[in-house]
Structures are given as C-alpha cells and as structure tokens.
Amino acid sequence: MKKSYCPIDTFINTIKGKRKGTIILHLFQGTKRYGELVKLMPDISERMMSKQLKELENDGLIIRTVFPEVPPRVEYSLTQLGIDIRPVLKGMYKGGLLFEQSIEGG
Template sequence: MKKSYCPIDTFINVIKGKRKATIILHLFQGDKRYSELVKLLTDISERMLTKQLKELELDGLVNRTVFPEVPPRVEYSITELGKDIHPFLKGMYKGGIMFEKSIDGSHL
C-alpha cells in the first residue's frame, strides 16, 4: 500500500483492479475457498483472480490460509482492515446502482 497525494486516491488505488471490491464483499459474507471464488467471479480468469488476491493480501485486506492437506486447501478470509472498509464499498455499490439507473433512463 502506497500513500498518494490525497487519501481518496490512496483508497481508490488499493481497491481498484479487476473485481477487488467484489472479492472483499464476498469475503465479508464468510471465508471462501479459492474454488468458491472462481465460481463466484466467472468474468475474470483464474490468473487475474490470483493476482488480485495476492495484491489484497499484500495490502492487508485479505488473509490467505493454506491447510496442510493433500491436495492443499487454500481459504481466504477478510481482515479487520477489510471489514473496516466494508461500509465504504457498500456505499459504492449503492452509488453504482444509482448510476446504472440513470444510464438506463429509469430515473425519469
């Protein structure tokens, strides 16, 4: 995580990326295995999902736990910092719905 000129930019730089906010919202609902996340996020490749999860882990928003089993089981969970940003992401979600309605012309 790198500081920006403005705290808003810092926040956006951390959560921008292919489906990072959506990953956090899914993990807020409960821990997920990697395969569950793959099924939930069908619009991105597994390579991109892995990249986004690594970045979220480095930024302290997601925990990755590897269980010593054969085959290895990997589970992702949200950190306290990830939980702290949940209200902001929910607000962004609601804002997205508002903008989608205006795009569709259903606000008229």
C-alpha cells in the same frame, strides 16, 4: 499499498483492479476457498483472480490460509482492515446503482 496525495486516492488505488471490490464483497459473507471465489465470478480468469487475491493480501485486506493437506486447501478471509472498509464499499455499491439507473434511464 502506497500512500497518495489524498486519502481518497489511496483508497481507490488500493481497491481498483479487476473485480477486487467484488472479491471483498464476497468475503463479507464469510471465508471462501479459492474454488468458491472462482465459481462466484466466472467472468474473471484464474490467473487474474490469483493476481488480485495476492494484491489484496499484500495490501492487508485479506488473509490467505494454507492448510497442510493433500491436496492443499487454501482459504481467504478478511483482515480487520478489510472488515472496516465495509461501509465505504457499501456506499460505493449504492453509488454504482445510482449511476446504472441514470445510464438506463437516459
């Protein structure tokens, strides 16, 4: 995460990316395995999913837990920071609905 001139830009630059917001929204529902996330978002390639998960982990929004099993089991959950941004993402979700309604309406 890189600090920007404005905190709004810092936030947007951190969560922008192919479906990062959607990944976080799914993790609000609880810990998910990698395969679960892939099934929840079939329109994103596994390569892109891995990239976005890695970036979210590097930015301190999610935790990646690898269990020493064969085959390996990997789970993703939100950090406290990831949990703390929930109200902002919910507001963005509602804003997105308003924009979609304005597009559909006219």
